[in-house]
Amino acid sequence: MLIPTATLRAMPRIAQLSRLAPITVRRTYATSRPPRVLVTGSLGQLGSSMVNTLRAKFGRDNVVASDIKKPTDVQRNSGPFVYADVLNYKSLDKLVVDYGIDWVVHFSAVLSAVGERNPALGLDVNINGFQNVLEVAKNHRLRLLSPSTMGAFGPTTPKDNTPDFTIMRPNTIYGITKVHMELLGEYYNEKFGVDFRSLRYPGIISADTPPGGGTTDYAVDIFHAALKDNSYTCFLKDDAMLPMMYIDDCIRGTMQLLEAPEESLTQRVYNVNACAFTPAQIADEIRKQFSSEFKMDYHPDFRQQIAETWPHSMEDNAARRDWAWNPQYETSDIVAVMLKKLAPVYQNHQVVSQMAAETAVAQ
Numbered sequence: 001m002l003i004p005t006a007t008l009r010a011m012p013r014i015a016q017l018s019r020l021a022p023i024t025v026r027r028t029y030a031t032s033r034p035p036r037v038l039v040t041g042s043l044g045q046l047g048s049s050m051v052n053t054l055r056a057k058f059g060r061d062n063v064v065a066s067d068i069k070k071p072t073d074v075q076r077n078s079g080p081f082v083y084a085d086v087l088n089y090k091s092l093d094k095l096v097v098d099y100g101i102d103w104v105v106h107f108s109a110v111l112s113a114v115g116e117r118n119p120a121l122g123l124d125v126n127i128n129g130f131q132n133v134l135e136v137a138k139n140h141r142l143r144l145l146s147p148s149t150m151g152a153f154g155p156t157t158p159k160d161n162t163p164d165f166t167i168m169r170p171n172t173i174y175g176i177t178k179v180h181m182e183l184l185g186e187y188y189n190e191k192f193g194v195d196f197r198s199l200r201y202p203g204i205i206s207a208d209t210p211p212g213g214g215t216t217d218y219a220v221d222i223f224h225a226a227l228k229d230n231s232y233t234c235f236l237k238d239d240a241m242l243p244m245m246y247i248d249d250c251i252r253g254t255m256q257l258l259e260a261p262e263e264s265l266t267q268r269v270y271n272v273n274a275c276a277f278t279p280a281q282i283a284d285e286i287r288k289q290f291s292s293e294f295k296m297d298y299h300p301d302f303r304q305q306i307a308e309t310w311p312h313s314m315e316d317n318a319a320r321r322d323w324a325w326n327p328q329y330e331t332s333d334i335v336a337v338m339l340k341k342l343a344p345v346y347q348n349h350q351v352v353s354q355m356a357a358e359t360a361v362a363q
C-alpha cells in the first residue's frame, strides 16, 4: 500500500498519542536490499574515498560513481562509473531512473579558492548544480546528502566553538553558495519531505587524492613538500588557525549521518569538529616526527583573507548526540598517518632516502 507523505510524516506523533510503539519511517526504499547510491563529483578529494567505503558496505554494483572528469583505469574497473554533469538536469534524472537510485551523495562542487578566482563557475556548479540534484531528489523521493563547510560561516560569526546556529554572513562565493544549499535543502525537507542531510566539514586531509582548490589545501601540500624537498612555502600566515579533519574521520562521519534513522535527526545540517592547528604548529609537528631540518616560510596570498573569515573551532554536540559523531584523529595522528602513507611515494627522492639511511645507521 502506498502511504501518502503527509501521513508518513505524522506517524510518529500519531503513534505517541495512541501510546503505541513508535513506527520506524522508511521512505526511500521499501525492501531489505541495500540502497543504490549515486555519488556525484566522485573523482574529487573526498569522492573516491566515499565511493570505496560505500561499495565495501553496499556492494560494488550498488554504488554508481560519476564525474565530468575521466577516471583512471583503476577507478573505471572498480565499479559502475558514468559521466554526469550536475548542470544537466535531464541526464541526472535519466541516471536515477536507469540505475534505480535510492540515495545521492552530492560531492560535485567548486571550492573556496577556485570560486574566488572564477565566481561564475562557483555560482553555476554550486547553485544550479545543487538545485538540479535537489529537484531530482524531490521528484524521485531520494535521500540526499550534500556536504557543507566551515566556509558557510563568515567574518562576523563567533570564531571559537562556533555553534550550529549563529550568524552566517560569508563573504566568499563558496560560502554564499553553501548557505544557499543549506537553506534550500531545509526548505525542500520542510515543504516537500525531501530527506536532505548535510554536515559542515572543516578542512579535510587525505593522502589518497589531491585537494581540489581550497583554502585548507596547504595542510595536504605540506606533506608532499616535506617528503620531496624538506621545505614548504605556505600561502597562509603562520598563525592562521583552522579546524581540520583526517579523511577517515570525514568518511566515517558522513556514513553515520547518511545511514542515521531519519527520526534521530533533530536538524538537517550539523557542524562536525575534529582538531585545529596553525601552519606553524603543523610544521613543528612535522619537525618532531619527520625531520628537525624541515624549513617553512610564508608567502600569504588571497587565501589568507578567506582563512581569516573562518572559525577556529566548531561546536558539534548535536552531531555527537544525534548520530554518534566521534572523531579519532588528533593533529599528531594526522601527521603520523600522512607521513606513513606518503613516504613510499617519495622513497626515491633524496630527503626520504637520506632519512631512511640515517635511521638505519642510528639503529
Ligand SMILES: NC(=O)C1=CN([C@@H]2O[C@H](COP(=O)(O)OP(=O)(O)OC[C@H]3O[C@@H](n4cnc5c(N)ncnc54)[C@H](O)[C@@H]3O)[C@@H](O)[C@H]2O)C=CC1
Pocket (backbone or CB within 6 Å): 040, 041, 042, 043, 044, 045, 046, 047, 066, 067, 068, 069, 084, 085, 086, 087, 106, 107, 108, 109, 110, 111, 125, 129, 146, 147, 148, 149, 150, 200, 201, 202, 203, 204, 205, 210, 211, 212, 213, 214, 216
Ligand atoms: N575537501 C575539503 O576540505 C572540504 C570539502 N567540502 C565539501 O565536500 C564536497 C566534496 O569536496 P572535494 O572532494 O574536496 O572537492 P573536489 O574539488 O576535490 O572535487 C569536486 C569534484 O566535482 C567535480 N565537478 C565539478 N563540476 C562538476 C559538474 N558540473 N558536474 C559534475 N561534477 C563536477 C570535479 O570534477 C571534482 O571531481 C564539496 O561539496 C565540498 O564543498 C567541505 C569542506 C571541506
Ligand SMILES: CC(=O)[C@H](N)C(=O)O
Pocket (backbone or CB within 6 Å): 111, 112, 113, 149, 150, 151, 174, 201, 202, 203, 204, 213, 214, 215, 216, 217
Ligand atoms: C574548508 C573547505 O570547505 C575547503 N577545504 C576549502 O578550503 O575551500
